[in-house]
Amino acid sequence: MIVTVTLNPSLDRTIEVDSLTRGAVIRTRSARLDPGGKGVNVSRALLANGIDSTAVVPVGGPDGDQLRRMLEAEGMKVRAVPSAGHTRSNVTIAEPGGLVTKLNEPGGPLSRGELDAVAKVVATEADSASWVVGCGSIPPGVPETIYAELCKAFVPAGIRVAVDTSGPALLAAVAAGPDLIKPNREELAEAVGGPVDRLSDVIEAARALRARGARTVLVSLGADGAVLVDDEGITAGSAPVENPNSTVGAGDALLAGFLSAGAQGPAALREGLAWGAAAVGQPASRMPGPNDIRRDLVRLHPRPDLDRALLT
Numbered sequence: 531m532i533v534t535v536t537l538n539p540s541l542d543r544t545i546e547v548d549s550l551t552r553g554a555v556i557r558t559r560s561a562r563l564d565p566g567g568k569g570v571n572v573s574r575a576l577l578a579n580g581i582d583s584t585a586v587v588p589v590g591g592p593d594g595d596q597l598r599r600m601l602e603a604e605g606m607k608v609r610a611v612p613s614a615g616h617t618r619s620n621v622t623i624a625e626p627g628g629l630v631t632k633l634n635e636p637g638g639p640l641s642r643g644e645l646d647a648v649a650k651v652v653a654t655e656a657d658s659a660s661w662v663v664g665c666g667s668i669p670p671g672v673p674e675t676i677y678a679e680l681c682k683a684f685v686p687a688g689i690r691v692a693v694d695t696s697g698p699a700l701l702a703a704v705a706a707g708p709d710l711i712k713p714n715r716e717e718l719a720e721a722v723g724g725p726v727d728r729l730s731d732v733i734e735a736a737r738a739l740r741a742r743g744a745r746t747v748l749v750s751l752g753a754d755g756a757v758l759v760d761d762e763g764i765t766a767g768s769a770p771v772e773n774p775n776s777t778v779g780a781g782d783a784l785l786a787g788f789l790s791a792g793a794q795g796p797a798a799l800r801e802g803l804a805w806g807a808a809a810v811g812q813p814a815s816r817m818p819g820p821n822d823i824r825r826d827l828v829r830l831h832p833r834p835d836l837d838r839a840l841l842t
């Protein structure tokens with residue numbers, strides 16, 4: 531069983547437009563509402579593929595109630611912890627061809643008491659878990675060491691911890707020895723404090739984060755695919771997407787697929803890439819199910835061109 535922890539979940543509203551012009555009145559094509567937040571999406575992807583998962587989320591206000599109801603309606607096992615701060619709404623403006631603009635709210639604050647209540651629920655669920663997965667931004671009031679605390683609580687007890695976040699929270703987590711991190715290109719560059727323009731930069735930066743404490747580094751690179759640096763070595767791969775629909779949540783699908791296949795080595799990377807590419811073909815942040823996932827399209831690159839400039 532995989533436990534996900536999303537401290538800053540959201541209702542994700544996706545609005546489709548023909549094109550986005552600042553300062554104009556834009557008549558939209560369609561709107562759609564999904565339960566959101568990175569860990570929530572990991573659980574949704576696992577659920578869509580029949581893999582046992584529990585999502586732990588603080589929820590507050592009417593939007594928090596709605597988020598919980600939407601997740602339960604999908605059949606998800608949700609442990610919702612009440613909070614006084616309101617659950618946020620994030621807006622995605624989607625243009626044809628898969629171009630998205632995201633507006634993410636900071637989220638309602640979480641008090642120390644509420645955070646302790648979340649931690650208690652996570653500890654109970656972790657008893658029967660193979661992984662605890664902490665994902666996403668940190669709401670106001672929560673210390674940047676929160677994912678590091680997660681690592682310190684579970685890694686020594688033999689429960690593996692994955693972290694997908696950014697900035698100081700990612701750096702603190704890395705120093706606390708997570709089993710897995712999943713930065714994207716931007717997050718990786720920020721973590722090492724330098725540009726990541728080529729595959730050689732990705733590998734060098736991933737190695738640096740391993741040297742600082744992360745056991746496995748899975749870097750998502752948008753249309754360039756992903757690179758895995760772990761105890762087994764370095765593997766790069768990609769999967770083409772003919773008609774990109776929305777990249778929102780593709781990183782979460784990649785992570786879910788990777789975890790579902792054992793989270794180690796080329797076979798797990800292949801599965802992650804298949805799930806990530808399938809997510810890009812879905813509208814908004816809908817997670818792919820078995821009929822959407824095309825493992826035959828994944829290519830692992832045994833001898834990638836390390837000097838090639840990254841596309842995205």
Ligand SMILES: Nc1ncnc2c1ncn2[C@@H]1O[C@H](COP(=O)(O)OP(=O)(O)OP(=O)(O)O)[C@@H](O)[C@H]1O
Nearest residue numbers: 714750751752753755756771778779780781782806
């Ligand atoms: N345009 C694309 N074509 C093919 N595959 C893609 C494309 N965009 C994303 N992917 C797949 O999805 C994975 C995750 O994408 P990305 O690097 O954008 O994640 P992310 O920034 O973490 O996204 P999010 O935070 O929205 O989940 C990539 O590693 C790749 O496998």
Ligand SMILES: O=P(O)(O)OC[C@@]1(O)O[C@H](CO)[C@@H](O)[C@@H]1O
Nearest residue numbers: 566567568620634666667778779
């Ligand atoms: O603001 P954060 O926590 O960094 O990211 C939140 C978010 O953009 O991530 C998911 C996609 O990965 C969306 O469901 C959600 O809106």
